[in-house]
Every structure is written in C-alpha cells, then in structure tokens.
Amino acid sequence: MRAVVVSRYGGPERLTVADWPEREPGSGELRVRVRAAGVNFADVLARKGLYLGAPRPPFVPGFELAGEVEAVGPEVADMRGRRVLALVPFGAQAEQVVVRADYVFPIPEEMPFEEAAALPVNYLTAYYALVEMAALREGESVLVHMAAGGVGLAALQIARTVPGVELFGTASPSKHELLRQYGCHPIDYRSRDYEQEVRQLTRARGVHVILDPLGGRDTAKNYRLLRPTGRLILYGVTRLSRGPRRNVLAALWEYLRMPRFHPLRLMWESRAVIGLHLGRLWSERERLRRAMETLLVWYREGRIRPVLDRVYPFSEAASAHRRIEARENVGKIVLVPG
Ligand SMILES: NC(=O)c1ccc[n+]([C@@H]2O[C@H](COP(=O)([O-])OP(=O)(O)OC[C@H]3O[C@@H](n4cnc5c(N)ncnc54)[C@H](OP(=O)(O)O)[C@@H]3O)[C@@H](O)[C@H]2O)c1
Known part of the structure; x- marks a missing residue:
C-alpha cells in the first residue's frame, strides 16, 4: 500500500x-481503509x-484518520463497513492503517470523512486544556495563541460552550475577521x-486562562499575563x-529562554502552570x-464543527507542510489518498 513517508529529517521535500x-x-x-488523515503542526516538528x-x-507521520473498517482481529466486535475515526501514535497518513479498537469511534452518517479526520487531535487537545485541566468557568477570560489554527479554532468553539467567556486570540491579520465571528478579540502578534495589547484590553488585569503552544520566550x-487564580496551559513548542x-x-536557544517556575513563586502569585501532551494520555483510555x-x-448538536482549510492528496503533503510553515492555513489541513 502507499503512504506518506518522511524519508529523512529536513524540509518539506523530504516527504x-x-x-x-x-x-x-x-x-x-482492526484495520481501516483511510479516506482522510489530519495534518498537525506536530507533523512539521517530526519531519x-x-x-x-x-x-x-x-x-x-500522522496521528488521526477517518475511513471504513475493512478487517478486524481476534476479540474485536465485527465493525466491518462502519464509518469511523481513529487515533494512532504515528502512521495515520497511509491508505490502510491498523489501529487499536479502543481508539476507534463510529462517526455520524452525515459527517464527512475530512471533518472526522480533523476532529481528534485538535478537539481533544482543546477539550483537555480548557475543560479538564483549566476547568474554565462562567465569566472567565481566555487568551488563545495560534487562534486561527486547528487547535486554536477548536478552543474558541469549546470555550463558547461556557457562558459569558471573554476571548482573546493571536493570529496573522488576514485571519482576524474569522476570529471576530467567534466573538474573539483578534490580536496581531x-x-x-x-x-501590551492584552493588558490594554483587560485594563491591566490580565486573563484567567492562557493556552500557550508557543514555548520559548x-x-x-504569558505567565506575566495571568490574573491571580490564572492557569497557564503549556502544550507546544512552536517557537x-x-x-x-x-x-x-x-531550538536550543529558545529552549534555554523558557522560565523555571519555583513552587514558592506559584504559591505567592496564586497561579497554576499546567503541562499537556496528548501522547501521555494514551494510557488514560x-x-x-x-x-x-x-x-x-457536541458535533451532532452543532456546538462544534472543524474548520477545514484545504484538502490535499497524499502526493501534495509537502504543500500542506509549506502552507502551515508560511502561516497561511486557517483551520485544519487534511490529506486524502487521492
Ligand atoms: N500537547 C499536545 O498534545 C498538542 C496536541 C496538538 C497540538 N499541539 C500544539 O499546538 C500547537 C497548534 O497546533 P495546530 O496543529 O493547531 O497548528 P496549526 O493549525 O498547524 O497552526 C499553524 C499556524 O500557527 C501559527 N504560527 C505561530 N507561530 C508559528 C511558527 N513559528 N511557524 C508556523 N506557524 C506559526 C500560524 O498562524 P498565525 O500566524 O495566524 O498565528 C500558522 O498558520 C502546535 O504547537 C502543536 O504542536 C500540542
């Protein structure tokens, strides 16, 4: 079978x-015949x-896919022919993928495969960040970085399921109109x-929750922008x-610029710094x-819906990576076998 392969570490041409x-x-x-597979920023880092x-x-590469079950192994319910989405530790961008049945989920008939493949990583990350770890409450304020990316838009949609939340999001200026449609104050970072801009907009108070996939400096x-009781969720190192x-x-230079948090300081300032890595949740089945x-x-109820940026065939995986690195994508890029 055919698959997208990272032949060596390097630029997009290595795909x-x-x-x-x-x-x-x-x-x-069980084995799934893949109809669509999501592309994530993590694929760029892995490449x-x-x-x-x-x-x-x-x-x-690839952590998520959607398609039809075509074969099942021993001790697995016969799901052949079912439309599903699935999570895998790596290897999703292939025509056929063998996955553990625990990480396979039937999808609604009306859900296109491209949307199903766009859901798992982005929405689970945003859900864990906001709902499970930050425990976002009514009337709080949230700053989302990379707000017009896959996780960013998922976070805006999920934050809006909590009443009265005030949203701020950083993104390149061409994406600001979309952020406004989600009730988010766009910030041209x-x-x-x-x-400075968040301080101005919040009259120097700062915000309750910050989603930080940037890392480095x-x-x-971001820590300085937290109000007392604020939660900083660290889940990426885009920097x-x-x-x-x-x-x-x-990369090493940015790594060295990351702060070390002393427990006494956190206590004194009444702030929480929380790490999140979906890969680590694999065992929390x-x-x-x-x-x-x-x-x-929530998808069936219309409360969330992945925003698709572009769909590329496997053979154009390099274009997908280039688009992300040029900061042009608005929402999710998906690959199809083509
Ligand atoms: N911990 C976890 O389990 C987990 C899971 C999923 C994702 N993540 C992390 O979450 C972050 C977002 O992932 P994603 O898949 O949603 O991203 P994405 O959709 O690929 O976002 C790409 C966008 O990020 C912005 N950006 C900011 N700095 C950038 C840079 N140095 N290079 C390229 N683009 C940059 C650009 O938009 P603007 O210029 O408009 O901002 C770009 O269009 C990544 O850091 C990813 O590694 C972590």
Missing part, C-alpha cells in the same frame, strides 16, 4: 509517497526531527506586542521551530474515550 508494508490486525486491533518520541526516518510573557529545515541551535464521545455529541 514522499512510497510503498509501505501492510499488516493484518492482531488481537484487539524536522524536533518531536520527542517520534520514530526515526523513514516513518509515516506579528506587528504588535500581544502582552513566550512562556514568561523552537524556525525556518523550513532542522535548526538545532535555534477510559478518560480519553469519554472526552471523544462528548466531542462527538
């Missing part, structure tokens, strides 16, 4: 479509060799200092990725399932 071995589902597994825990090249800025190729020195099922109910 090729190649033959990849097929395998039969084992006990507790550059900046994603901790990624396989070494050659490897197939590229030409202005967002720290931004983590200290460590500079330029299309692997730049280990630049029941909790992850409940979160995913809640999201599918």
